[in-house]
Amino acid sequence: MIYGLYLSASGVMSSSYKQDVIANNLANAETAGFKRDLPLFQQRMTEAEAARAGKGRSGWSDSILEGIGGGLLVSKQRVDTSPGTLEHTSAPLDVSIQGDGFFAVRAKSGTEANAMALTRNGQFMIDGEGYMVLGNDRGQRVMDTNRQPIRVTADGGPLHIGSDGAVSQGKELIGQIGVFNVDDTSKLQKMGGTLLGYSEPSGIRRVDSSMQAEFLERSNVDPTTELTDLMKTQRLLEANAQMIRYQDQTLGKLIEVGKI
């Protein structure tokens, strides 16, 4: 009986976690280059199995319990890397990647090994020193195909970005924006500021990709999916809470029976 209470409680908690993730996705519905998080669940191991594996509580001897699943657990994080729609912004330094890959940025003082971050957000700006930077509040430098920063000259005229990422000022070629990809996109980790970290810097490799200037990739959050998920989650949470209430009542009855 108590066991069932825990199962239902894990249901309530998982639904609540899912709501947190959906709320974050919806909050970032207007964040350029944002990739939505997928709230995934997995079945929890039954106590009997856990005991057999030599961990967890080992006191279970009831064979009926061995057949009962152990409720829900939140599964490891996944980022949905599917592309967002492109929006025409007519800003010359807005760039979007067509197809796979990410822009790479690096902090001013960072070395490649410790501070390389990836992003699909192509809102680029020029900082006071002339470096091309990402337009988030950190303003890290955008890397070219050789993982070096790109720098423009003060009075060289307007910038133009070609479909191969070549940045030119007037007739002079200044650099080529690099596009990089990783071996396993499931290992990408959100860092805030539209940045994605990758645990193995050596696994980041350059790819050839075409770009489109004056276009921005919008967030890939789909309001319909998120809202349906939100409603479903809400109902699931209520159902599990209802189950807790039933089991509490049943327990109450049991206690009543004991009273004379």
Add this chain to the structure above:
Amino acid sequence: MAITALHSAATGLRALSTRIDVVANNLANAETTAFKRARLNFEDLMYLALRQPGTTNGAGDVSPAGIFVGLGTKISNSQLDLEQGSMENTGRPLDVGIQGAGFFKVKIMDSIGGGTGYTRNGNFFVNNVGELVLGIGDGYKLIPPITIPPNTSEISISQDGNIEVIIGGQTTKQNVGQLSVTSFINPQGLQLQGGSIYTETGASGQPVDNVPGEGGTGQLLQGFLEASNVDPVKELVTLIKTQRAFELNSQSIQTADQALQTIGNLRRG
């Protein structure tokens, strides 16, 4: 728990309502000479690690990914869109438009931006002592100063900023000064002071004075004023999108509230 969802949705509401403010200001200035529209950019906030990746379980397996919950969104910046506004022919000799990048440099109050301001609003006037001043604010004087002699009957300003006048009765033109334009490596980093005035910041880089038309700066057009670059259609689409996104976030709040209520009512069942 659902409290996180409440806060995440609140960050969304706050950021999006700021965007409504920015769009409203853009629309309010749709008819302001040389006004540059702003775009509000967003980025995702921090992520809360419910479980760190790379933890090892009893069997020696290492988890390849952790569990992170995002904490919402925030505003990264309001980005100035310095796209050229269209040139409106006013026919007035002291209206000067800049076709291209660059700003006029003017003397403003010492307490603001070190006393030097920059503007693209070339709606000039002559003040009581003959100095060329801006037709905005308190009549800020140009740097370097230019004085128009009394009894001037005709003023011509060339594309490269040379000002020549004909003084009443004379037939020859007389050069009285030269307008220069100032450019910045990152004009988007300028600070907005209102009244079409921008001031230098650490992000804008050092001002570079140029003869109009040289060094990538624009040429001058006498008799023209630069119109605001606000595109009403674009602004209205942004407004609609923002309103919808705002409503979506209010849905998150409602759901989180209901979840908390359900949990709060467990004991009363």
